[in-house]
Amino acid sequence: MTVDTLITGGQLVQPDGLLDASIAIAGKEIVAIGSESELPAAHEKIDASGKLVLLGAVDVHVHLDDMFSNDTYETASKAAALGGTTTFVDFAWQAWVGEASIFDEESTLVEGIERKQTKAEDSLIDYSLHGAITRDDLAVFDEFSEMIDRGVTSIKMFTAYEFGLSNGFIDRVFGEAATHDLVAVLHTEDSSVCEVITEQFKREDKGEPEYYPKSRPDYAEAMAADDAITMAMEAGCRYYGIHTTCRKAAEVIEQYRTDNHDMIRAETCTQYTVADDSLFDEVRLLPMAAPPLRKPDDNEAMFEHLDRGTLDVVSTDHCGYTRNQKQVDPWWEGTFGMNSLQRSLPVFHDEAVTSRDFSYPFLVRKLATNPARIFGLANKGTLDPGTHADLVVFDPNKTEPIDPADNASVADFSIYAGREVGVVEKTFVRGDLIIDEGEIVGDLGHGTFVEREIPIWEN
Numbered sequence: 049m050t051v052d053t054l055i056t057g058g059q060l061v062q063p064d065g066l067l068d069a070s071i072a073i074a075g076k077e078i079v080a081i082g083s084e085s086e087l088p089a090a091h092e093k094i095d096a097s098g099k100l101v102l103l104g105a106v107d108v109h110v111h112l113d114d115m116f117s118n119d120t121y122e123t124a125s126k127a128a129a130l131g132g133t134t135t136f137v138d139f140a141w142q143a144w145v146g147e148a149s150i151f152d153e154e155s156t157l158v159e160g161i162e163r164k165q166t167k168a169e170d171s172l173i174d175y176s177l178h179g180a181i182t183r184d185d186l187a188v189f190d191e192f193s194e195m196i197d198r199g200v201t202s203i204k205m206f207t208a209y210e211f212g213l214s215n216g217f218i219d220r221v222f223g224e225a226a227t228h229d230l231v232a233v234l235h236t237e238d239s240s241v242c243e244v245i246t247e248q249f250k251r252e253d254k255g256e257p258e259y260y261p262k263s264r265p266d267y268a269e270a271m272a273a274d275d276a277i278t279m280a281m282e283a284g285c286r287y288y289g290i291h292t293t294c295r296k297a298a299e300v301i302e303q304y305r306t307d308n309h310d311m312i313r314a315e316t317c318t319q320y321t322v323a324d325d326s327l328f329d330e331v332r333l334l335p336m337a338a339p340p341l342r343k344p345d346d347n348e349a350m351f352e353h354l355d356r357g358t359l360d361v362v363s364t365d366h367c368g369y370t371r372n373q374k375q376v377d378p379w380w381e382g383t384f385g386m387n388s389l390q391r392s393l394p395v396f397h398d399e400a401v402t403s404r405d406f407s408y409p410f411l412v413r414k415l416a417t418n419p420a421r422i423f424g425l426a427n428k429g430t431l432d433p434g435t436h437a438d439l440v441v442f443d444p445n446k447t448e449p450i451d452p453a454d455n456a457s458v459a460d461f462s463i464y465a466g467r468e469v470g471v472v473e474k475t476f477v478r479g480d481l482i483i484d485e486g487e488i489v490g491d492l493g494h495g496t497f498v499e500r501e502i503p504i505w506e507n
């Protein structure tokens with residue numbers, strides 16, 4: 049037997065430890081791991097000596113090609129691949145009509161799935177979708193079975209914005225989602241608290257960027273998380289808290305999780321582990337997102353809770369906007385979200401492993417294994433033979449400063465500009481090399497839609 053590719057000489061990062069081993073790839077799958085002498089011959093041999101072989105990152109929170117991002121699947125998937133992300137999960141919107149919407153008329157969730165699948169035809173990396181509910185309309189429950197048949201096994205809800213749902217309706221959704229064993233994905237900020245402060249700042253003409261984070265306080269995030277988790281646990285619905293930013297919200301999640309471990313999971317994002325609200329003085333509104341960047345103590349809290357297991361995942365909440373779109377005055381005219389896909393793995397590696405001495409297995413658990421397991425991506429985030437060869441050759445020693453001129457995203461800035469980080473040299477998606485020596489060598493359209501299973505959550 050001759051396999052397609054052998055990656056030799058590198059240090060293989062498994063979710064539970066490091067191994068000096070080679071890895072054999074045939075077709076789209078990993079077929080064996082071991083010492084080179086035990087493995088079959090290969091058509092192509094890739095020397096990863098002195099480097100790490102990581103699982104490709106699985107980013108379960110990105111915004112592509114809709115009202116929250118100007119990135120197309122082409123630009124975003126190039127950015128992702130260059131940064132070592134091999135699968136991402138975007139949102140399929142139930143179209144609504146409103147100021148923040150790009151839609152002319154309402155649509156169903158299933159139409160939202162089809163709309164995104166059409167947009168994703170050029171994706172370089174694999175992708176999946178969360179269903180996103182945008183209005184209090186009972187008809188959506190009739191779509192859950194078909195949504196699951198199409199491989200969409202999670203449902204997103206917001207407590208804020210014009211497409212935020214009432215607590216009463218969220219309560220109903222948890223009940224329906226529980227009967228289908230869906231994972232409910234929640235953006236939690238108490239809308240009325242944020243709105244009243246915002247209106248006050250407007251009256252007082254406090255339009256400078258420094259006031260933006262003060263308009264969406266940490267306790268508003270914690271309060272809404274408390275409400276949402278309370279309802280989810282009453283309904284017996286599995287709960288995934290997205291973009292946890294602060295100590296107060298993490299403590300709420302931890303408190304419920306102690307009693308309901310198999311029902312609650314949560315993430316933070318790279319930016320909430322490394323950046324704080326002082327950045328608004330330095331780069332104005334570039335990092336504006338909701339919830340906002342918090343305080344240095346909240347960065348510490350993210351690592352404490354990643355370490356303790358309150359937080360399972362590090363994602364990006366990537367949104368592709370340009371500097372011009374972000375730099376407006378006053379801040380309430382601004383746009384939420386920032387680009388991060390291309391820098392997430394290198395920056396989180398630099399912070400977690402290089403600066404804070406967390407292990408490489410910790411890195412791949414938070415970036416790949418946990419998100420794949422939590423969201424039912426059976427062939428992703430694992431090195432088991434027979435699963436997809438989604439791999440990254442990473443050189444932690446050859447560092448380079450982040451230069452936004454290298455962005456593949458339409459976004460022409462990075463909040464991490466100038467930071468010295470390790471280099472993603474090669475990225476494989478389903479066995480095919482799509483990034484080589486930091487250059488795109490894969491074909492657009494290589495990425496495919498990944499149907500997700502109903503996930504199993506256990507300790």
Ligand SMILES: [Zn+2]
Nearest residue numbers: 109110111365
């Ligand atoms: Zn988001």
